[in-house]
Amino acid sequence: MTTIDKSKPVMVTGATGYVAGWLVKQLLEEGITVHAAVRNPDNQTKLQHLNEIAAKAPGQIHYFKSDLLQEGSYAKAMEGCELVFHTASPFTSNYKDPQKELIDPAKLGTRNVLAQASQTPSVKRVVLTSSCAAIYTDASDLQQTPNGEFTEEIWNTSASLTYQPYSYSKTVAEQEAWAINKKQNQWDLVVINPSFVMGPALNPKTNTSESMSVLKQLGDGTMKVGAPKMGFGMVDVRDVANAHFLAGYTPKANGRHITSGHNTNLLDMAKTLIPKYGSTYPIPKRALPKWLLMIVGPMANPLFTRKFIKNNVNMPWVGNNSKIKNELGMTFRPMQETMEDSFQVLIDEGII
Ligand SMILES: NC(=O)c1ccc[n+]([C@@H]2O[C@H](COP(=O)([O-])OP(=O)(O)OC[C@H]3O[C@@H](n4cnc5c(N)ncnc54)[C@H](OP(=O)(O)O)[C@@H]3O)[C@@H](O)[C@H]2O)c1
Numbered sequence: 500m501t502t503i504d505k506s507k508p509v510m511v512t513g514a515t516g517y518v519a520g521w522l523v524k525q526l527l528e529e530g531i532t533v534h535a536a537v538r539n540p541d542n543q544t545k546l547q548h549l550n551e552i553a554a555k556a557p558g559q560i561h562y563f564k565s566d567l568l569q570e571g572s573y574a575k576a577m578e579g580c581e582l583v584f585h586t587a588s589p590f591t592s593n594y595k596d597p598q599k600e601l602i603d604p605a606k607l608g609t610r611n612v613l614a615q616a617s618q619t620p621s622v623k624r625v626v627l628t629s630s631c632a633a634i635y636t637d638a639s640d641l642q643q644t645p646n647g648e649f650t651e652e653i654w655n656t657s658a659s660l661t662y663q664p665y666s667y668s669k670t671v672a673e674q675e676a677w678a679i680n681k682k683q684n685q686w687d688l689v690v691i692n693p694s695f696v697m698g699p700a701l702n703p704k705t706n707t708s709e710s711m712s713v714l715k716q717l718g719d720g721t722m723k724v725g726a727p728k729m730g731f732g733m734v735d736v737r738d739v740a741n742a743h744f745l746a747g748y749t750p751k752a753n754g755r756h757i758t759s760g761h762n763t764n765l766l767d768m769a770k771t772l773i774p775k776y777g778s779t780y781p782i783p784k785r786a787l788p789k790w791l792l793m794i795v796g797p798m799a800n801p802l803f804t805r806k807f808i809k810n811n812v813n814m815p816w817v818g819n820n821s822k823i824k825n826e827l828g829m830t831f832r833p834m835q836e837t838m839e840d841s842f843q844v845l846i847d848e849g850i851i
Contacts (some may be wrong), residue, residue, distance in 0.1 A: 500750040501623050501624050501750055501752075502582055503582045503623060503624060503747060505529065505748070507532075507580065507582070507621070508533065508534050508577065509526060510536055510576050510580045510583045510584065511526070511584075511586060512583075512608075513536070513586045514586070515538075515542075515713065517701075517706050517708040517736060518586055518739050519549060520700070520701040521737050521740035522744065523535060523552070523681065523741065526558060526744070527557070528552075528556045528752050529558065530694055531558045532558055532559045532564065532628060532749055533558060534561055534563055535559070535561065536561070536563050536820075537564070538564070538566055538567035543851070544561065545705050548702045550635075552766055567607065568603065568608065568611070568653060569740075570614075571611075573615045574619070574672065577615055577621075577622065579621050580622060581622060581631055582623065582625075582747050583612065584743055585625060585626070585628065586628040586629050587612075588608065588668065589605070589665075589668075591707060591708075592709055592800075592802050594666070595763045597616075597660055597664035597667075602664065602667065602671060603658065605660070605668035605672035606672045608672070609627070609679075610679065613675075620685070622686045623686055623687070626689050626690075626691065626746045628693070628743070629676075629690045629691065629692045630669040630673075630694075632658070632669040632760060633666070634655055634757070635653050635657075636658040636666045636810075637657065637810035637811050638661075638730035638731065638814035639774055639809075639811070641815065641816065642657075642662060647817060648818065649732075649816075649818045650822075651755040654670065654674075655667075660671055689753060690746075690755045691742050691758050692757050693739045693758040694732025694734050694760075695802040696731060696733070696734055696739055697710060697733055697768070698711045698735040698738075698837050698841050699737075699840045699843070700736070702847060703848045703850055709713055717768075717769045717772065717783065717842075718772070718845060718851040723781035724787070725766075725785045726769050726787060727764075727787050727789075727812045728765055728767075728786040728812060730759075730764045730785075730814045730815045730816035731765070731838070733768060733834060733837070734757035735791050738760060738830075738832055742823060742827065745827040745828065749826075749827050750841070752827060756822055756826075757819060757820050757823065758823055758829070760832065762818060763834065766783065768838060771834055771835045771838040772838050780851065786813075793805055800835070802821060
């Protein structure tokens with residue numbers, strides 16, 4: 500049981516990010532002082548949305564220059580904090596060297612932030628943003644699960660440096676976090692494992708999260724002939740922020756938490772947009788056949804290998820979200836609301 504004092508500042512790594520933006524907003528609106536650790540505190544464009552939120556909220560925001568790969572660079576930001584949210588980690592499919600661009604910042608960054616927590620006597624709890632990607636790589640992994648569902652007991656054993664390295668980066672980073680946590684007893688570790696995050700971005704023009712690029716492709720014509728019926732879980736970004744908040748401030752919170760509102764697939768997600776936007780935007784309406792994807796997929800996107808298509812297209816995804824609902828009192832927004840709110844932001848901002 501760990502009780503966090505809301506009058507003490509909290510640190511958020513990667514505060515410029517898509518997910519972290521909503522978490523910072525919730526913290527500021529609760530009147531909490533946020534130590535926002537960012538790579539470049541001089542980049543006003545990336546911080547504008549946070550400054551606008553802070554101007555209207557009771558909480559205060561202070562920026563600190565920190566990089567996951569620079570040892571000691573979180574010391575100042577963590578000073579006086581009882582609670583640390585470690586969200587920073589690259590989420591992109593646009594990389595050349597997965598070791599340098601995904602795995603090192605994820606794993607060494609986690610080591611850096613958590614080592615700093617052990618050197619900062621005020622820290623009592625670390626909330627880590629992991630992912631369902633630390634539980635599974637392909638929807639077909641479901642066939643190996645004990646009850647035909649993904650749970651917190653399951654670890655990803657099929658991702659590697661050469662196959663789905665982002666999933667590998669999240670797996671090794673979370674494993675590193677648990678290993679470091681076990682070696683000390685100053686702070687406890689609570690992990691949030693979101694599935695695929697959708698929902699309105701607070702910073703749609705500067706955001707590079709993979710979530711935004713998938714959303715954009717649903718409306719810009721990239722998938723006008725159809726979308727793969729690729730099984731995965733989906734969760735609203737505002738719910739993910741709330742999950743972090745609950746993980747931070749619920750004294751009994753412990754362990755991993757599957758944070759996924761809906762068992763779905765890319766086509767069904769897209770179809771929620773049809774009633775409101777289908778006559779104006781080229782939203783995919785039908786499933787792309789698997790045989791066709793096997794031929795064109797690898798040419799369209801190097802990550803869309805035949806193995807990936809075989810293991811994910813027309814495969815259901817089932818995640819068990821009962822732990823977070825029962826232990827943290829979590830509720831999830833309907834998928835329709837999430838998708839419409841996300842899409843509307845892209846329209847309003849002239850992105851599609
Ligand atoms: N979006 C999803 O579907 C999803 C699902 C499950 C888990 N997650 C996890 O949620 C977290 C946030 O992801 P997101 O979707 O919000 O992506 P995002 O918007 O790209 O945020 C990533 C954040 O990490 C920071 N970062 C990257 N490399 C860094 C480095 N070397 N040093 C310091 N900061 C660095 C980025 O800072 P800059 O602004 O300086 O680049 C950015 O603030 C990640 O841990 C991700 O794995 C995301």
